[in-house]
Amino acid sequence: MSRAQVLATADRVAAPHIVVAIMGDGSLWTHEADWTAALRGLIQTYLGDDRRAGTRGTYADPGCSYEDDLAESAFRDVTEHRFPVARAWTPEEVLGYLRTTSFARPALFAGRHHEFEAESLRLLKDHARGGVLKENAVFTVLLARRRGGNG
Known part of the structure; x- marks a missing residue:
């Protein structure tokens, strides 16, 4: 989606006191741990180096941050809230x-999904400690308001 277009539409149709929230904590593709790096590498052996996205394409880095997008929009008054999140996954939950x-x-995976899952399960079990894979992430919430807006 076009971030600028979404923000322009929100500015046009939303009440004056609207608060835009952008939130997330990445994914296992972007998380940096030994087990996620190994899993990402395995995915790439099957699908190639480019990260898949959507139903037909590959992921294209947007080139700028959400903060940059907001700074260029009507919603320039931004506060950031960060929440540490510790997750414990089983190998089966990751699959x-x-x-x-x-x-x-x-x-x-063009008919090779069962093979990929079997190999992934072995890899994940090898990395699991006590049957658990740890993910320590930060869930970030950006709350953006129009300058001088109430809310």
Whole structure:
């Protein structure tokens, strides 16, 4: 989606006191841990180096941050809130999560998905400590208002 276009539309149609919230904590593709790096490498051996995105394409870095997008919009008054999140995944939960992503959904594997999942499960079990894979992330919430806005 065009971030600038979404923000321009929000400015045009939303009440004066609207607050725009942009939030997230990345994904296992972007998380930096030994096990996520190994898993990302395995995905790339099957699908190539480019990260898949959407239903047909690859991920294209937007080139600027959400903060930059907001600074160029009507919603320039930004506050950031950061919340540490510690997750414990089982290898099977990671496989379930991967099935829901655009970068490792089953259809991408052209009939090799079962092979990929079996290899992933072995890899994840090798990295798990006590059957658990740790993910320490930060969930970031950007709240943006129009300058001088109430809310």
